[in-house]
Structures are given as structure tokens and as C-alpha cells.
Amino acid sequence: MTRSDDDPAGRPIVLRGGTVLTVDAARRVLTGHDVLVVDDRIAAVGVDLVVPDGAVEIDAAGGIVMPGMIDTHRHMWQTAMRGYGADWTLTQYFVWYYLESGKLFRPEDVHAGNVLGAIEAIDAGVTTTVDWSHGLQTTQHADAAVDALQSVPGRFVLAYGNIQDAPANWTGAPEFRDFVSRRIAGDDMLGFQIAFDVTGDPAFPEKPAFEVARDLGAAVTTHAGVWGATGDDGIRLMHDHGFMTPETVYVHSATLSADSYHRIAATGGSVSVSTESEQSAGQGYPPTWAIRAHGIPVSLSMDTTVWWSGDLFSAMRSTLGADRSREHMEAHAKGETVTHSSLRAEQVVEWATRGGPARWAASPTSAASRSGRRPTSCLSGTSTRP
Ligand SMILES: [Zn+2]
Structure with a gap:
């Protein structure tokens, strides 16, 4: 060039x-x-x-x-520890981030991770990244996260989360509302989602957090169908209480039953597939081979660079490979031979560039974001969704 x-x-x-x-x-x-x-x-x-x-x-x-790529689930604050967990399992990740060391991250640590993560994304042609930011223990952490995202050219979506507190608590705090009104206001380049997981507890303690999201007009993104962590019970509770919407993003969705896939399909939600993560960490088999059959929209994501790269070409290649592996294995179990792969390369390129929700509730007040205007970069050709 x-x-x-x-x-x-x-x-x-x-x-x-x-x-x-x-x-x-x-x-x-x-x-x-x-x-x-x-x-x-x-x-x-x-x-x-x-x-x-x-x-x-x-x-x-x-x-x-080609269009800029979209990563719908990346824990950018963890980029500060890039490569540190290359041989981890999900259990080791949970112990390190959720139980032991995650709580030690200061606002300036989140800032450092997000700056590095944002540059890494843009450098790899990922022009829109959802920052699944579940290390926001205080709104000072959240301010630091946004400061970092706004310091790097590119479109980002802050998916606000806090693994150190119950979703009902932190979403109900006045300072959270204050943060949203201060920082999430009509910027086409900064969208907003709310990020938390649904445990499946029959008491449905996450209900108030869903109500806050609905109040704010913000989409919920949630790790669903993660072996040993979240599953069908959470999906059923969300569905029974009317919180499954077309904007909802279900991350991984690798251990869900057909019943849960039906509920996601019927309510118009989408699945963010992190194939490298699912293959290595243990959330479950990368699910595209199953969810394709249900017509559920798919987007791709890297999850975290504490294990993997920030390069969505890796996601495309690994997703194509995992889907085809499964198709061959399912056929062999029945004594059959696959002579024509169902999943095509062009489909995976589409997932990486315009996959995911048909309409993003990018921010409570961002009409520009919801109108579908898209960013471009000098190497991103056509407009992308979102
Ligand atoms: Zn994740």
C-alpha cells in the first residue's frame, strides 16, 4: 500500500x-x-x-x-494483563478475576487496560468494540473506562458491569444513574449497554437490574449458557418476566437446551460467540452449529486478551473450524459423510462485520446511534451494522 x-x-x-x-x-x-x-x-x-x-x-x-469488524463482547479492562492467562481454564480465570485479583484494579488500571485494548482493536480492523466492562467497582472506575475509550478513535459500546457486587445493588445506586446521565449522552461513537449474568436463582434477584435497564432504554448483555455458571434456568426466568428483547445479547450460549434457543429466537435476541474462548476455557462447545438451525443472529467476539488476541480474523477462522468439526462429527456418529459444508466462509465474514442485534439500544439518549449511523475508518469500506 x-x-x-x-x-x-x-x-x-x-x-x-x-x-x-x-x-x-x-x-x-x-x-x-x-x-x-x-x-x-x-x-x-x-x-x-x-x-x-x-x-x-x-x-x-x-x-x-471490507467493512470494519465488530466485536460484541470484549473485557477490555483485562488487556492490562494481556497474555497472562494463556493456559488458564475458566475456573482459574474466575478465581483470579472474580475472587482474588480483580478487586485490586484501580480506576487507573482500568484506564490503562482500556486504552491498550482500544488501540489493539482498531489496529486489528475492529472499528466497533463492545467493552464488556465488569470491573467497574465504582463510578470512578467507569469514568476511567470511558475516558480511555474516548481517547482512541473508533466506536465503542460501554457495557457497564461490576462483578464485585450484585446487579440489583450497583444498578440501583444513585451514582450509577448519575454516571449514565453525565457520560452517556448522544455520542454516536459511544454506545451503552448493561452487563450482568443471571444465576438462575428462583428468587430472580437480577429482576431490579433488568427494570433499571428497561427504564434507561439500555440493552442487557449477559453470559448465558456457560458450563457450571449460567444456563437454562436463567433464560427461563428472563423469559417468564418479560426481559428477553431483540436488543438482548446472549454471550456464549454454549450449554443451552433447544428450549432456550427457541426462547431467544422467538424474542429476537442474538448470540455473541467467542469460539476461541469456548474451545479453550470450557464454557461449552462453540454453538454456531446449533444456533444456526434456530435462525438466531450471530455475532463474533474475542472475550478477553488475557488468553487470546484481539484479532477477529482468528475468530472467523476458529468459528468456521469449530462449526465444521461438529458437522463432521455429528455425521460420522450416524455413519454419514459431509460432502458440502453448511457454514460458508462468507457467512462468517458477515457475522464478523454486521452480526448481532438488528438495532442497538446504544444509549438512553443517543438518537444518532439508534438511527444507524456508522463509523468508518480508512480501511473499512462499506457501512456496518451497528
Ligand atoms: Zn466474557
């Missing part, structure tokens, strides 16, 4: 002659096409585009121009 000038800031950018993956509804692939970006929007896609004076020219011949 060559640039016509070293300082492209603020200037139109044209990528010349690339193979453009539009990831539109028809999944068009355009060879030898140009993509023109003006300000932060794609202005034109075509052949031999006439571009404004001063546009930065990038030779994309022989390369792929």
Missing part, C-alpha cells in the same frame, strides 16, 4: 482498485473497485472514481477492502 502524502488527517481518502467485500444483503464482491471516504462516511464506490482535490490515494490493488 502506498500513500500520496504522509499526513492524511481530515482529507478525503480513496482506496483504488481493491477487491471490495460489500457485505450487503446480496453479499456482492466487487473486483477492481475504488472506495471514496469523505469525512467519516463512504461517499462512493465505483470504478475509476473522480475524487476531490487533495484526496489521499491508497493503492488497494491485490488487497481486500
Whole structure:
């Protein structure tokens, strides 16, 4: 790739002659096409585009121009410990973060992890990352998290969480409401979700937290279907109480029954699949092979770089491999041979670039975010969802 000038800031950018993956509804692939970006929007896609004076020219011949990728579940505060848990199981992760060391993180530690995590995401072409931020023990931690996200170009969604306290407690605190009104207000580049898990306790202690989310118009994202932690009981409780919505994101969903998948499909929710995490940590077998059959929207995620990279190409490759492995194994158990893989590569690219909720309740007051405006970067071609 060559640039016509070293300082492209603020200037139109044209990528010349690339193979453009539009990831539109028809999944068009355009060879030898140009993509023109003006300000932060794609202005034109075509052949031999006439571009404004001063546009930065990038030779994309022989390369792929594709939408920025979306990671719907990444614990960015943990990037401060990048690679530390390479050989962990989920149990070791829980002991380290939930029981022993997670509570030692100060606001400046969360800030450091989020800055590093945000740069890592953008560097890997992930232009939208959901920061599943469950280390926010105080709103000072949350302010530090947002300060970090806003210091790096890119679109982020703060999924506010706190594993050191019950969801009903921290979502009910006045300072939490104050934080939301102070920091989450109409910024197209900063969305908002509420992040907590549902234990399956028949008393449903998470109910007040769901009510706060509904009050704020914020989506809930929840680790659901995690071996030994969350399962069908939590899904049933959410469904019985009317808290399963099209905006709800179910992370992993690797140990759920068909009944739970039916409830997710019927209420329009989506599943964030973290294949590398599920394969190595032990949440359950990566579930795309099962949830595809239920028509549930899928997005991809890296979970945490305490084990893995921040590179969604890894997620695409591992998801394709895990799905096909399972399809072969299921067939072999019946004495059959798979001659044509059900899951196609282009489907996985779609999951990585526009998968997940059809409409994000990005923030309580962000009409711009909900209107579907998308960020672009100089290497992200077409608009993406969200
Ligand atoms: Zn997670």
C-alpha cells in the first residue's frame, strides 16, 4: 500500500482498485473497485472514481477492502494483563478475576487496560468494540473506562458491569444513574449497554437490574449458557418476566437446551460467540452449529486478551473450524459423510462485520446511534451494522 502524502488527517481518502467485500444483503464482491471516504462516511464506490482535490490515494490493488469488524463482547479492562492467562481454564480465570485479583484494579488500571485494548482493536480492523466492562467497582472506575475509550478513535459500546457486587445493588445506586446521565449522552461513537449474568436463582434477584435497564432504554448483555455458571434456568426466568428483547445479547450460549434457543429466537435476541474462548476455557462447545438451525443472529467476539488476541480474523477462522468439526462429527456418529459444508466462509465474514442485534439500544439518549449511523475508518469500506 502506498500513500500520496504522509499526513492524511481530515482529507478525503480513496482506496483504488481493491477487491471490495460489500457485505450487503446480496453479499456482492466487487473486483477492481475504488472506495471514496469523505469525512467519516463512504461517499462512493465505483470504478475509476473522480475524487476531490487533495484526496489521499491508497493503492488497494491485490488487497481486500471490507467493512470494519465488530466485536460484541470484549473485557477490555483485562488487556492490562494481556497474555497472562494463556493456559488458564475458566475456573482459574474466575478465581483470579472474580475472587482474588480483580478487586485490586484501580480506576487507573482500568484506564490503562482500556486504552491498550482500544488501540489493539482498531489496529486489528475492529472499528466497533463492545467493552464488556465488569470491573467497574465504582463510578470512578467507569469514568476511567470511558475516558480511555474516548481517547482512541473508533466506536465503542460501554457495557457497564461490576462483578464485585450484585446487579440489583450497583444498578440501583444513585451514582450509577448519575454516571449514565453525565457520560452517556448522544455520542454516536459511544454506545451503552448493561452487563450482568443471571444465576438462575428462583428468587430472580437480577429482576431490579433488568427494570433499571428497561427504564434507561439500555440493552442487557449477559453470559448465558456457560458450563457450571449460567444456563437454562436463567433464560427461563428472563423469559417468564418479560426481559428477553431483540436488543438482548446472549454471550456464549454454549450449554443451552433447544428450549432456550427457541426462547431467544422467538424474542429476537442474538448470540455473541467467542469460539476461541469456548474451545479453550470450557464454557461449552462453540454453538454456531446449533444456533444456526434456530435462525438466531450471530455475532463474533474475542472475550478477553488475557488468553487470546484481539484479532477477529482468528475468530472467523476458529468459528468456521469449530462449526465444521461438529458437522463432521455429528455425521460420522450416524455413519454419514459431509460432502458440502453448511457454514460458508462468507457467512462468517458477515457475522464478523454486521452480526448481532438488528438495532442497538446504544444509549438512553443517543438518537444518532439508534438511527444507524456508522463509523468508518480508512480501511473499512462499506457501512456496518451497528
Ligand atoms: Zn466474557
